[in-house]
Amino acid sequence: GQNIDQPTEMTATEGAIVQINCTYQTSGFNGLFWYQQHAGEAPTFLSYNVLDGLEEKGRFSSFLSRSKGYSYLLLKELQMKDSASYLCAVERPGGYALNFGKGTSLLVTP
Amino acid sequence: GAVVSQHPSRVICKSGTSVKIECRSLDFQATTMFWYRQFPKQSLMLMATSNEGSKATYEQGVEKDKFLINHASLTLSTLTVTSAHPEDSSFYICSARGQDNTQYFGPGTRLTVL
Numbered sequence: 001g002q003n004i005d006q007p008t009e010m011t012a013t014e015g016a017i018v019q020i021n022c023t024y025q026t027s028g029f030n031g032l033f034w035y036q037q038h039a040g041e042a043p044t045f046l047s048y049n050v051l052d053g054l055e056e057k058g059r060f061s062s063f064l065s066r067s068k069g070y071s072y073l074l075l076k077e078l079q080m081k082d083s084a085s086y087l088c089a090v091e092r093p094g095g096y097a098l099n100f101g102k103g104t105s106l107l108v109t110p
Numbered sequence: 111g112a113v114v115s116q117h118p119s120r121v122i123c124k125s126g127t128s129v130k131i132e133c134r135s136l137d138f139q140a141t142t143m144f145w146y147r148q149f150p151k152q153s154l155m156l157m158a159t160s161n162e163g164s165k166a167t168y169e170q171g172v173e174k175d176k177f178l179i180n181h182a183s184l185t186l187s188t189l190t191v192t193s194a195h196p197e198d199s200s201f202y203i204c205s206a207r208g209q210d211n212t213q214y215f216g217p218g219t220r221l222t223v224l
Contacts, residue, residue, distance in 0.1 A: 040201075043154070045213070097156050
């Protein structure tokens with residue numbers, strides 16, 4: 001089966017740091033993606049983790065622990081435009097399709 | 111990164127009609143594309159995996175006779191919603207896996223069935 005959990009909503013202040021957690025229990029694992037999605041738009045790629053550890057890309061970092069079935073997305077120096085939904089997705093082995101969590105709606109306030 | 115396009119971006123149709131949505135990989139070849147559906151305030155749900163030159167693989171609960179998928183070339187997959195009904199109104203998004211192992215999403219098609 002597939003079970004991917006994320007917090008539903010988070011609020012943070014402009015300029016701050018926020019960490020969005022994702023836990024997963026899946027029958028197979030090939031990698032983990034984080035996507036950003038603004039309302040009414042398609043998801044845009046943020047990060048892809050295959051091995052354990054931290055991947056840093058500018059203001060965004062993503063961490064993966066395969067043994068714990070856990071990942072987080074870290075957003076630094078938050079900007080108002082970072083207000084969006086953040087989707088955690090586990091890539092299935094073999095076919096490469098993605099199973100998505102329900103997404104975390106992040107609100108950045110002044 | 112790779113670019114995936116979708117057409118149309120928005121469609122409104124009457125109940126009972128069929129609607130075709132195109133998904134194209136513009137600067138890379140994709141032997142496999144994916145079709146997702148997203149209802150308001152929900153996450154993306156995989157509908158089917160589209161395989162070039164062979165039949166699509168549908169997720170459990172998705173009617174293959176209602177959602178026809180054709181992947182006739184390495185850059186084009188189409189999804190046809192046959193005899194659409196109001197409950198089929200949704201945001202349909204395709205994706206393709208690029209050579210960098212990243213899945214790139216099209217801009218989505220918002221279908222409204224009256």
